[in-house]
Each structure stands twice: as structure tokens, then as C-alpha cells.
Amino acid sequence: MKTALSIAGSDCSGGAGIQADIKTMSAIGVFGMSVIVSVVAENTSRVISIEDVSPKLIADQIDAVFEDIEVDAVKVGMLSTPACMAAVAEKLRQYRPRHIVIDPVMYAKNGCPLMQESSIGTLIDTVIPLATLLTPNIPEAEKIAGMPIKTVDDMKTAARRIAGLGARAVLIKGGHYIGDAEDILYDGSAFYPYVRRRIDTKNTHGTGCTLSSAIASYLALGESLPGAVERAKEYVTGAIEHALDIGRGCGPTHHFYRFYSQQGGTL
Numbered sequence: 035m036k037t038a039l040s041i042a043g044s045d046c047s048g049g050a051g052i053q054a055d056i057k058t059m060s061a062i063g064v065f066g067m068s069v070i071v072s073v074v075a076e077n078t079s080r081v082i083s084i085e086d087v088s089p090k091l092i093a094d095q096i097d098a099v100f101e102d103i104e105v106d107a108v109k110v111g112m113l114s115t116p117a118c119m120a121a122v123a124e125k126l127r128q129y130r131p132r133h134i135v136i137d138p139v140m141y142a143k144n145g146c147p148l149m150q151e152s153s154i155g156t157l158i159d160t161v162i163p164l165a166t167l168l169t170p171n172i173p174e175a176e177k178i179a180g181m182p183i184k185t186v187d188d189m190k191t192a193a194r195r196i197a198g199l200g201a202r203a204v205l206i207k208g209g210h211y212i213g214d215a216e217d218i219l220y221d222g223s224a225f226y227p228y229v230r231r232r233i234d235t236k237n238t239h240g241t242g243c244t245l246s247s248a249i250a251s252y253l254a255l256g257e258s259l260p261g262a263v264e265r266a267k268e269y270v271t272g273a274i275e276h277a278l279d280i281g282r283g284c285g286p287t288h289h290f291y292r293f294y295s296q297q298g299g300t301l
């Protein structure tokens with residue numbers, strides 16, 4: 035069985051972070067593993083508090099996985115501080131997994147910050163150059179590229195700039211854009227658009243986590259990068275279409291709706 039490792043934060047309400055990643059990996063059919071970098075007390079409406087795991091325990095978790103199990107792809111999510119970033123970056127440089135999909139998480143869907151503002155320099159200098167694919171949403175791409183993004187052409191310019199910072203490929207996600215849900219992949223030479231109609235829902239908690247871990251899963255299964263993004267886009271669109279209306283805020287994506295409906299359950 036192919037394997038994928040999520041290095042990210044824990045969302046106790048189960049919709050984003052490590053929990054969304056492992057659900058996605060399981061639903062796609064790869065063996066999911068996790069290195070917990072931060073524990074976030076959050077739900078569909080708000081973040082109550084965040085506590086980071088020590089850099090030593092982050093490094094030890096990564097060692098525990100890599101010394102024992104072949105890792106076919108890595109997904110990196112929330113890294114809140116320069117210390118977390120340095121611990122993860124050092125170990126990724128040591129183990130050099132083939133596929134490293136990095137989601138540069140800065141805010142939760144409800145607007146609560148998950149990365150300290152002062153971490154942006156370390157993100158750019160230390161983390162981004164490790165990415166075989168970086169998957170910023172539009173506000174994150176604006177911060178990293180240092181430019182406003184209002185059009186698809188702006189998305190392309192920002193993707194080029196971010197590739198110039200050392201990411202091998204960049205997928206700018208249009209979930210925060212107006213109109214269709216259009217994402218643009220830049221692989222260093224060509225652009226690939228991925229377009230779906232926008233689903234009218236507030237239940238989009240964890241969409242970015244779902245997409246990046248789906249891409250990592252399909253890369254682990256041997257898909258090409260454009261193919262993995264296509265299949266992951268299909269996956270996240272279905273997971274949003276069947277998102278769960280639970281909680282008072284933005285409800286979570288649904289990962290097992292196909293299996294569940296085959297069992298005769300009502301969604």
C-alpha cells in the first residue's frame with residue numbers, strides 16, 4: 035500500500051488540519067500518517083487557543099516515521115512559528131521525500147490567524163524552497179508574492195514570482211476569488227487551469243487541507259503532477275458538494291459520502 039505523511043496542526047473539531055488530511059488519504063486509499071506540529075483548540079466558528087509541540091518532539095515524530103516506513107508523499111500544513119518551520123525544514127532536508135506538497139496555511143476559514151505574522155520571512159527563506167508543490171490560496175499568495183491578486187492574470191504573475199522563490203511548482207487556489215472556483219497550476223514552464231462551478235455553501239472548512247492532502251495522495255499513487263491536481267480537484271469538489279452542515283460556522287468537507295450512500299445512508 036502507498037503511504038502519505040501529513041505534517042500539520044490538529045483540528046479537534048475534525049474538519050481541517052491533520053484530521054482532514056488523514057480522512058482524505060484514507061478515502062483515496064493510501065495509508066495516512068501524521069506528525070503533529072501544533073494542537074489547535076478550534077471549531078467551525080473560532081480558534082480558542084494554539085499550543086505548538088516542541089521542536090524536539092516534532093523532529094522525533096518525523097524520525098519515528100522515516101526510520102521505519104517508506105513515505106511516498108508528504109503534505110505539510112500549518113506551521114505557526116519560525117521554530118516549527120525550522121524543525122520541519124531540517125528534517126525534510128535530511129530525508130528528502132520525493133513529493134512535498136506544502137499548504138502555507140495562514141488563516142482559518144473564519145479569519146482566525148494560524149501563522150504568526152513574523153513567520154513570513156522564515157516561510158519564504160526556509161520552507162518554500164522545499165516544496166515540490168506549494169498550494170497558497172489567494173490571500174496567502176498575495177502575502178508571499180507581495181502583490182494584490184484581482185484577476186487570473188494576476189494569479190499567473192504571482193505563481194511565477196513564487197516559483198522564483200524556489201517552489202518547484204505552484205497551485206494558486208481560487209476558492210477566495212469571485213466567480214468560478216478556478217485554480218491555476220504553474221509547473222515552472224506551463225500553466226494548467228482547473229475550473230469547477232462555485233458551490234453555493236458556507237461549509238468550506240478544511241477545503242485547502244483536503245485539496246493538498248488529496249494531491250499528495252494521488253502523487254503517492256504515481257499520478258503525474260497535473261493528473262494528481264485534476265483528480266484532487268474532482269475529489270475536493272465532491273467533498274464540498276456533500277459538505278456537512280454541522281456546527282454554527284463553516285461546516286466541514288465530507289470524505290466518505292460515496293461509501294455512505296452505497297450503504298443506503300442519508301447524507
Ligand SMILES: Nc1ncnc2c1ncn2[C@@H]1O[C@H](COP(=O)(O)OP(=O)(O)OP(=O)(O)O)[C@@H](O)[C@H]1O
Pocket residue numbers: 050141142143170171172207208209210215216217230231232233234235238239240241242243244245267270271274
Ligand atoms: N464554494 C466553492 N465551490 C467549489 N469549489 C470551491 C469552493 N470554495 C473553495 N473551493 C475549492 O476548494 C479548494 C480549496 O481552496 P480554498 O481557496 O478554499 O483553500 P483554503 O482557503 O486554503 O482552505 P482552508 O483554509 O479552509 O483549508 C480549491 O480547489 C478551490 O477552488
Ligand SMILES: Cc1ncc(CO)c(N)n1
Pocket residue numbers: 042043044045050051052074076111112139141142143148239240241242243
Ligand atoms: C489545524 C488547522 N490547519 C489548517 C486549517 C485551515 O483550514 C485549520 N483551520 N486548522
